[in-house]
Amino acid sequence: MIDIVDILIKKYDLSGRQAKKLIKKGCVLLNDKPVNSRYIEKSGTDKITVNLKRPEIIYDTHDFFIKQTPHVLFLYKPPFMHTERITPFDPLTLQDIVQNEFPGYKLISRLDFETDGVVAAIRDLPEYSTKKQYLAFICGKLRENIKLSNEIDASHRKKVKVLNKQGNNTTILSPIKQFKDNSGDEVTLIGVSLNYAVRHQIRALCAHIGMPIVGDTLYGFKDYKRMLLHCKYTKIVSPLLNEKEIQTFSPKWQSFVKSFD
Numbered sequence: 001m002i003d004i005v006d007i008l009i010k011k012y013d014l015s016g017r018q019a020k021k022l023i024k025k026g027c028v029l030l031n032d033k034p035v036n037s038r039y040i041e042k043s044g045t046d047k048i049t050v051n052l053k054r055p056e057i058i059y060d061t062h063d064f065f066i067k068q069t070p071h072v073l074f075l076y077k078p079p080f081m082h083t084e085r086i087t088p089f090d091p092l093t094l095q096d097i098v099q100n101e102f103p104g105y106k107l108i109s110r111l112d113f114e115t116d117g118v119v120a121a122i123r124d125l126p127e128y129s130t131k132k133q134y135l136a137f138i139c140g141k142l143r144e145n146i147k148l149s150n151e152i153d154a155s156h157r158k159k160v161k162v163l164n165k166q167g168n169n170t171t172i173l174s175p176i177k178q179f180k181d182n183s184g185d186e187v188t189l190i191g192v193s194l195n196y197a198v199r200h201q202i203r204a205l206c207a208h209i210g211m212p213i214v215g216d217t218l219y220g221f222k223d224y225k226r227m228l229l230h231c232k233y234t235k236i237v238s239p240l241l242n243e244k245e246i247q248t249f250s251p252k253w254q255s256f257v258k259s260f261d
Contacts, residue, residue, distance in 0.1 A: 083110035117231025137228035
């Protein structure tokens with residue numbers, strides 16, 4: 001007997017988690033019928049298919065392009081788009097555009113599915129550092145700057161954990177403007193400065209101080225049409241660059257700050 005999950009991993013380049021999800025959804029077929037067991041005879045391997053169509057990838061590069069140099073590429077990622085391809089059946093990702101239009105460049109940053117803003121890629125640049133600025137709308141009224149250096153435990157699959165242990169990766173939250181949403185609750189537009197981010201770092205830190213990001217249903221409580229987090233600015237610094245550093249701003253940051261106007 002052979003595990004269908006192993007077949008899917010090899011045949012469709014899926015993770016084990018993705019394969020199990022497709023089985024659960026009834027998308028995995030054996031002889032054109034949904035499988036009802038995790039294991040089949042080895043002779044049935046070629047009869048396993050997935051009842052999903054690979055999407056037609058159509059896009060205009062100009063909708064995503066910001067700036068390019070021989071070593072650095074900046075692109076804009078809109079909300080509700082994956083940075084990297086998770087399965088062969090996903091719609092367009094930023095990774096597709098980089099691979100198709102900018103061969104040789106490799107993504108060095110990613111944004112969550114609902115987050116928009118600047119994403120960077122590099123080519124032939126083994127030594128570099130980054131600086132980033134984000135914008136976010138958080139629940140509550142932040143009155144003064146907060147500097148956080150808590151270490152993040154990102155070993156858990158779904159949510160990360162903010163630890164009491166202090167590290168050397170400082171995140172600064174700075175209030176910009178206060179608003180009230182449609183229900184009359186206080187909301188603060190903040191700037192977030194950091195050098196690099198682990199998975200969900202900003203989201204988890206905002207929740208840690210009791211002010212989760214608006215629309216972040218994983219770490220917070222206030223639902224919205226999207227999670228209001230935006231990567232406004234990215235700078236790449238390297239002695240290997242002729243200009244020593246290159247930076248860019250998101251073309252959409254000004255419209256983002258008007259989310260509650």
